[in-house]
Amino acid sequence: MEAVVRNLGRLPAAVARLAESPQLLNGFLQLSAVFETSTLEPVAREVVIMTVAVRNDCHVCVEMHSEKLRKLGADEALIAALCEQRDLPDESLEAVRRFTLAVLATAGGVGDEELERFLSYGRTERNALEVVLGIGTYTMSTFANRLTRAAVRA
Template sequence: MPTYPETVFPDHTPETAPPASRRALTATADRLGHLPAAVARMAGSPHLLDGFLTVSGLFEATTLDRVAREVVILTIATRNGCGVCVAMHTAVLAGAGADGALVEALRAQRPLADERLEAVRGFVLEVLAAGGAVGDDALRAFLAHGYTPRNALEVVLGIGAYTMSTLANRLTRAPLAEPLAPFAWHPDGRA
C-alpha cells in the first residue's frame, strides 16, 4: 500500500481543520475524551465528516439492537479491510460484554453460531453481492429470523455509513489509536 506524505491527509485539530469541520471535531473530542485520527483526517472534507457523523448517528438510532448493528459494522469493516474500524468495533463489542466467539468469527469473516446474528451478517453480504437487488429467498431468510422490512432498510443505512468510513480510513491511512492496540486486526489475519 502506498504511503502518502503526512501533509496530504493531516490529523486536523479544531484549530487547524477547515472552519466547517471544527464544531464536529470539538464535539467528537468532548464526547470521546480524545480525537481519533480517523475523524481528524476525515475533517479535511467537512461534508464527508458531517455526512459520516450524521449517518452513523442515524444508524445508531435504528430499531436494530446494538449487537446486530455491530455485526453490520464489522461485516463491512472486515470486507473492506479497515483495521481501524475492526479494532474500534471489536472494542465496542468487548465493552458490551459480547461473546468472544462471536467477535472472533466476525473478525475472521466466518459464519456466526448465533443464527439470528448470522442472518444479519449473511444479509449484509447478500445486499453487497447483489448491489441491493436481493433475491426473494435471501430476503425471506432474513425476515424468518424475526427481522422486519424496516430492519432490512436499516441494514442498508449501516452499509452506507460504514462503507463511507472504511473507505475514508483506508484512503487517509488513518492509524490505529494506542488504546485500540489490543484489538488490532489485519486483513490477512495478522493482529
C-alpha cells in the same frame, strides 16, 4: 470534532484525517448517529458495521468496533468470527451478517429467498432497510479511512 471528543473522550486519528473534508466528516457523523437510532439492536448494528469493515479491510473500524462490541458485552467468540469472516455462533446475528453480505454482493438486489431468510429470524423489512443504511454509512467511513491511510493508533 468537539462532539467526537465529548463522546469518546479523545479524538481518533481517523476522525482527524476525515476532517480534511468537513462535509465528509459531518455526513459520516450524522449518518452514524442516525444508524444508532435504528430498530436493529446494538449488537446487530455492530455486526453490520464489522461485516462491512472486515470486507473492506479497514483495520481502524475493525479495532474500534471490536472494542464497542466488548463494551456491549459481546463475547470474544463472536468478535473473532466476525474478524475471520466465519459463521457467527448466534443464528439471529448470523442472519444479519449473511444478509449484509448479500446486500453488498448484489448492490441491494437481494433475491426473495435471501430476504425471506432474513425475515424468518424475526427481522423486519424496516430492519432490512436499516442494514442498507449501515452499509452506506460504514462503506463511506471504511473507504475514507483507507484513502487517508488512517492509523489504528496515532
